[in-house]
Amino acid sequence: MSERFRVTYRVFAASQGEAEARAEGVALEQTVEIPRDVVPAGFVEDVILGRVEEVAAEGEGTFRAVVSYAPESCGTELPQLLNVIFGNSSIQTGLKVTGLDLGPLGSVFPGARFGIAGLRRLGARARGPFVAPVLKPMGLSAAELAAIAGACARGGAHIVKEDHGLAGQPSAPFAERVARIGAAVAEANEATGRRCLYFANLAGPAEALPEMAEQAARAGAHGLLIMPGLFGFDLVRRMAGPAGPGLPVMTHPSFLGPHVLSRDTGFTHGMMFGTLQRLAGADISVFPNVGGRFGFSAGECREIVAACQGPGPGLPILPAPGGGMSPERAGEMLAMYGPDTMFLLGGSLLRAGAGIGAAVARLCEEIERVGG
Amino acid sequence: MSERFRVTYRVFAASQGEAEARAEGVALEQTVEIPRDVVPAGFVEDVILGRVEEVAAEGEGTFRAVVSYAPESCGTELPQLLNVIFGNSSIQTGLKVTGLDLGPLGSVFPGARFGIAGLRRLGARARGPFVAPVLKPMGLSAAELAAIAGACARGGAHIVKEDHGLAGQPSAPFAERVARIGAAVAEANEATGRRCLYFANLAGPAEALPEMAEQAARAGAHGLLIMPGLFGFDLVRRMAGPAGPGLPVMTHPSFLGPHVLSRDTGFTHGMMFGTLQRLAGADISVFPNVGGRFGFSAGECREIVAACQGPGPGLPILPAPGGGMSPERAGEMLAMYGPDTMFLLGGSLLRAGAGIGAAVARLCEEIERVGG
Numbered sequence: 001m002s003e004r005f006r007v008t009y010r011v012f013a014a015s016q017g018e019a020e021a022r023a024e025g026v027a028l029e030q031t032v033e034i035p036r037d038v039v040p041a042g043f044v045e046d047v048i049l050g051r052v053e054e055v056a057a058e059g060e061g062t063f064r065a066v067v068s069y070a071p072e073s074c075g076t077e078l079p080q081l082l083n084v085i086f087g088n089s090s091i092q093t094g095l096k097v098t099g100l101d102l103g104p105l106g107s108v109f110p111g112a113r114f115g116i117a118g119l120r121r122l123g124a125r126a127r128g129p130f131v132a133p134v135l136k137p138m139g140l141s142a143a144e145l146a147a148i149a150g151a152c153a154r155g156g157a158h159i160v161k162e163d164h165g166l167a168g169q170p171s172a173p174f175a176e177r178v179a180r181i182g183a184a185v186a187e188a189n190e191a192t193g194r195r196c197l198y199f200a201n202l203a204g205p206a207e208a209l210p211e212m213a214e215q216a217a218r219a220g221a222h223g224l225l226i227m228p229g230l231f232g233f234d235l236v237r238r239m240a241g242p243a244g245p246g247l248p249v250m251t252h253p254s255f256l257g258p259h260v261l262s263r264d265t266g267f268t269h270g271m272m273f274g275t276l277q278r279l280a281g282a283d284i285s286v287f288p289n290v291g292g293r294f295g296f297s298a299g300e301c302r303e304i305v306a307a308c309q310g311p312g313p314g315l316p317i318l319p320a321p322g323g324g325m326s327p328e329r330a331g332e333m334l335a336m337y338g339p340d341t342m343f344l345l346g347g348s349l350l351r352a353g354a355g356i357g358a359a360v361a362r363l364c365e366e367i368e369r370v371g372g
Numbered sequence: 373m374s375e376r377f378r379v380t381y382r383v384f385a386a387s388q389g390e391a392e393a394r395a396e397g398v399a400l401e402q403t404v405e406i407p408r409d410v411v412p413a414g415f416v417e418d419v420i421l422g423r424v425e426e427v428a429a430e431g432e433g434t435f436r437a438v439v440s441y442a443p444e445s446c447g448t449e450l451p452q453l454l455n456v457i458f459g460n461s462s463i464q465t466g467l468k469v470t471g472l473d474l475g476p477l478g479s480v481f482p483g484a485r486f487g488i489a490g491l492r493r494l495g496a497r498a499r500g501p502f503v504a505p506v507l508k509p510m511g512l513s514a515a516e517l518a519a520i521a522g523a524c525a526r527g528g529a530h531i532v533k534e535d536h537g538l539a540g541q542p543s544a545p546f547a548e549r550v551a552r553i554g555a556a557v558a559e560a561n562e563a564t565g566r567r568c569l570y571f572a573n574l575a576g577p578a579e580a581l582p583e584m585a586e587q588a589a590r591a592g593a594h595g596l597l598i599m600p601g602l603f604g605f606d607l608v609r610r611m612a613g614p615a616g617p618g619l620p621v622m623t624h625p626s627f628l629g630p631h632v633l634s635r636d637t638g639f640t641h642g643m644m645f646g647t648l649q650r651l652a653g654a655d656i657s658v659f660p661n662v663g664g665r666f667g668f669s670a671g672e673c674r675e676i677v678a679a680c681q682g683p684g685p686g687l688p689i690l691p692a693p694g695g696g697m698s699p700e701r702a703g704e705m706l707a708m709y710g711p712d713t714m715f716l717l718g719g720s721l722l723r724a725g726a727g728i729g730a731a732v733a734r735l736c737e738e739i740e741r742v743g744g
Contacts (some may be wrong), residue, residue, distance in 0.1 A: 025665065032509030033537060034719025040512065043543070048511030072542055073510060079575060079602045080539035083626055087536065087602070090629030091666050137404035138445060139420030140412065164459065165405060167452035170444055171415070204449060206606040207615060210579070230451045230459070232604040234578040243579060254455055257462030258630040258638040266630040293397065294463050347406025 004068035006053065007085050008099030011063045012264050016055065019063035023052045026095065027067050029088050048073055050084075064098070076108050078237050078280060090265070097267045100275055102313055111314015113240055114248040114283045116340050119318060122222060122248065123158055124195040129334065130318065130342040131156070131325075131364055133349055133356075135181065136163035142172040146180035148356060153188035153196035155357030156364040159342060160185060162201040164227055164252040174204060174212055175219075182220030199223035199250050202231075202239065209235065217245040223283075224248075229255030233280040240281030250284035250320065251277045261295075269300040274307020278314055284342055289321035298336070305337060318342045327366040334370055376440035378425065379457050380471030383435045384636050388427065391435035395424045398467065399439050401460050420445055422456075436470070448480045450609050450652060462637070469639045472647055474685055483686015485612055486620040486655045488712050491690060494594060494620065495530055496567040501706065502690065502714040503528070503697075503736050505721055505728075507553065508535035514544040518552035520728060525560035525568035527729030528736040531714060532557060534573040536599055536624040546576060546584055547591075554592030571595040571622050574603075574611065581607065589617040595655075596620075601627030605652040612653030622656035622692065623649045633667075641672040646679020650686055656714055661693035670708070677709060690714045699738040706742055 009026060013019035024036070027050030032039055039045045047070045054066040074080040086097050102109060112118075120126060133152040135145050149160045162181070168174055178200050185198040200221040204212055209231070213224060224247050226236050240249045253273060259266035260273075267276070269287075277285040285308055288294030290301045301321060308319040320342035325333055333343065345363070352359035381398060385391035396408075399422030404411055411417045419442045426438040446452040458469050474481060484490075492498060505524040507517050521532045534553070540546055550572050557570040572593040576584050581603070585596060596619050598608050612621045625645065631638035632645075639648070641659075649657040657680055660666030662673045673693060680691040694716035697705055705715065717735070724731035 029665070031537070032511065032719070033535060034509050034722055038719060038722040039509070044509055044511035048509070048543075073537075075540040075542060077540050077576060079578075079599075080537075080541075082602055083537060083539070083575070083599070087599070087626035090601070090627050091625055091633070091660055092629065093633050093667055137406050137411070137416055137420070139404065139416035163405060165403070165445075165452075165455060167455070168447040168449050169452075170447060171420075203451060203455070206451075206604065206610045207582070227451075227455070227459070229462070230454055230604055231606065232578065232602055234603065238578045253463055254459035255462050257464065258634060261463070261465055261637045262630060262634045265633045288463055293401070295465055347404070347410060350406055350410040 003104060004051070004070055005103040005105050006066055006068045006101040007097060009065045009067065010058065010096040010098050011055070011065045012061055012094035013063055014061065016057065016063070019065060020052070020055045022095070023055050023065035023067060026050065026065070026089050027052050030067070030084050031069065031073055033088065071104050078109065079232065079234050081105065081109070082233060086267070094264050096264060097271055100271065100279070106313065109279050109313055111278050111312065112281055112283045112317050115315025116318055117315070119248060119283055122195070123197050125158055128339050129337070129367060130158040131345065131360065131367065132159035132161050132320070132342050133157050133345040133360060134161050134163050136165065136347065138163065138165045138169055139171050142176040142180040145172060145177060146184040149181045149198065150184035150188045151357040152360050153185045154192060155360030156194070157196050157360050159197045159199060161199040161225060161250065161344070164201055164203070164225060164254050166201045167203040175215060178216045178219040178221055186220050197222040199225050201225040203227065206231070213239055213245045217247055222247060223250055225250045225252055227252045227254040228280060229253065233276065236277070236280035236282055240283070248283040249281060250286060251280070251282040252286045253288070268303065269296065270303035270307030273304045274319070275313065278308070278312070278317055282317060284318040284320050286320040286322055286344065289324040292323040309340060316340070320344055322346060325363070327363050330363065330366045331370040334367065375476060376423070376442055377475040377477050378438055378440045378473040379469060381437045381439065382430065382468040382470050383427070383437045384433055384466035385435055386433065388429065388435070391437060392424070392427045394467070395427050395437035395439060398422065398437070398461050399424050402439070402456050403441065403445055405460065443476050450481065451604065451606050453477065453481070454605060458639070466636050468636060469643055472643065472651070478685065481651050481685055483650050483684065484653055484655045484689050487687025488690055489687070491620060491655055494567070495569050497530055500711050501709070501739060502530040503717065503732065503739065504531035504533050504692070504714050505529050505717040505732060506533050506535050506719070508537065508719065510535065510537045510541055511543050514549040514552045517544060517549060518556040521553045521570065522556035522560045523729040524732050525557045526564060527732030528566070529568050529732050531569045531571060533571040533597060533622065533716070536573055536575070536597060536626050538573045539575040547587060550588045550591040550593055558592050569594040571597050573597040575599065578603070585611055585617045589619055594619060595622055597622045597624055599624045599626040600652060601625065605648065608649070608652035608654055612655070620655040621653060622658060623652070623654040624658045625660070640675065641668065642675035642679030645676045646691070647685065650680070650684070650689055654689060656690040656692050658692040658694055658716065661696040664695040681712060688712070692716055694718060697735070699735050702735065702738045703742040706739065
């Protein structure tokens with residue numbers, strides 16, 4: 001085990017020399033943030049200061065730079081770890097985070113509490129992908145949202161998930177919403193003998209979130225949806241960890257787009273929607289599927305899957321592509337994503353109207369048929 | 373007063389028709405997130421659904437699109453307001469947020485509690501810019517950081533601000549750090565008769581932040597530094613608002629870079645480092661000065677200043693360019709930024725060693741001389 005953790009950056013530079021200078025700049029910027037000649041001798045210079053471990057040509061005009069950092073630069077705090085990985089350097093162009101090796105921090109950030117295996121136990125689903133309709137649109141009443149949830153659960157949905165846009169709207173206040181949906185899903189589970197999991201969207205004023213999470217758990221929610229781009233990754237850690245309500249956490253990419261959309265800033269798709277979500281403790285990571293109205297490529301989606309299911313941080317988690325799933329495309333989607341996936345069913349499902357449960361059932365049957 | 377709030381987007385499109393279709397897509401995506409043909413009639417369609425108010429050519433291949441939203445889509449919650457402004461749409465390319473008109477939400481989000489005038493009262497500085505050395509590097513002990521703070525305060529610094537990288541490092545744990553620095557600044561103020569303001573960096577586990585803020589206030593901190601990119605904008609609102617410790621809030625751009633670095637995603641510089649910070653309740657907004665190791669242009673910096681000091685949300689706040697200030701450049705910097713500014717003094721100040729107080733004094737005198 002290394003004594004330092006390592007971050008790999010893609011550096012956009014014209015030469016090896018320029019790339020090395022950039023890497024040395026990152027090592028300073030992300031730790032001491034002072035010129036090299038005034039770094040205090042001893043502990044600060046020897047331990048705290050970032051250390052360039054490797055700079056190598058990668059592609060045309062790009063270099064792979066590995067910088068190592070001391071655990072003492074972030075202690076045991078996730079926000080500060082992210083701050084060291086890419087705080088100030090996020091404001092410089094020509095630099096992208098492509099890898100993270102936690103080294104000695106692996107035990108500090110244990111990752112998901114449930115992971116894929118834990119979700120299968122909770123949902124009593126030993127094999128095959130999870131089909132997850134989204135409860136929306138905002139503006140519906142709590143009773144209307146609960147009716148959709150109940151119909152989907154009776155139809156065979158493995159998970160029903162609230163839309164990330166359901167917050168404290170007056171049309172469906174949080175307490176009433178989770179109570180009604182929790183009850184509707186429990187009733188459906190009672191009727192079917194299955195165990196559909198209900199994920200409530202944890203969105204509200206910062207000071208209210210811990211109590212809201214407990215409220216959701218008491219109302220029968222089996223999991224929480226969290227947007228780290230709006231609430232910070234540390235809320236995921238807080239809720240997924242021992243002081244949280246003990247429910248699995250699904251993360252949503254809202255407000256995080258600019259961190260992946262540019263070629264030369266931010267994070268790779270795998271780092272953002274795989275590694276960072278696992279680091280924070282998420283069990284399921286939502287991202288937009290290839291095709292549809294977001295521009296992710298098939299390669300970027302595969303990269304996210306690999307980052308969700310590969311070695312660490314912690315347990316492998318479910319990648320959750322949104323959009324594109326239908327009975328007609330079930331075979332193709334399964335071939336691309338494999339069975340350890342959650343498929344989000346978006347707004348087009350609402351076309352089925354009162355037949356929404358039957359539409360979910362038809363999709364689940366087709367997934368079984370093609371071998372999910 | 374309009375009944376809806378309005379967001380202006382820059383849409384990258386090949387034609388007016390394409391831009392209009394994109395704008396309609398945004399109006400759906402940011403509210404109901406379902407296809408147009410299944411939007412429920414009545415309240416959802418008439419009120420909740422985003423409404424395209426205007427689409428007009430702006431520049432080559434860019435269009436200005438104004439979309440209005442109902443207050444009922446976000447209630448009184450800042451994270452949900454940001455979610456409606458740019459949640460899912462942040463994951464689409466060719467779209468940038470350029471303007472916000474709060475309309476009826478102006479009273480819900482009142483902005484800064486202190487603003488420029490309040491900071492001048494707190495710091496007993498009736499006119500001229502604020503000179504603000506940064507306390508760093510991480511890895512120093514609390515006593516060493518306090519010694520720098522005391523020397524800077526005695527030298528005439530108007531504000532001493534902790535580096536955003538000072539978190540819960542074992543070398544200087546939060547409680548000891550704020551106690552020692554608070555005491556050092558109080559002692560210096562006692563000696564000089566001036567009122568140097570100490571801003572403590574509020575960074576730690578999400579669940580500990582409210583108590584840490586109170587602890588900083590008790591230790592004599594006069595303000596808090598917060599990184600909304602890592603902790604969420606709602607922490608700024610929480611700490612700047614009536615339930616916080618009653619201190620002004622300075623915001624830091626860590627982790628927010630990708631939101632401004634791309635031409636065709638995220639926010640304009642003025643929106644991100646002016647409007648959004650004011651919306652959340654910040655009193656001072658830190659950003660990298662033109663020149664130096666970050667790539668902001670003079671125009672982008674001026675845009676931030678205008679957005680910090682122009683009409684709303686709430687009171688005008690201090691823009692705080694980091695880097696570039698020196699006795700030699702004081703005249704030029706003042707000419708560019710004007711007196712309602714906080715100038716951050718970075719790591720190069722540490723070159724003065726034990727003479728750091730004298731270096732601060734010399735800069736303050738030069739600023740007086742050139743008319744600050």
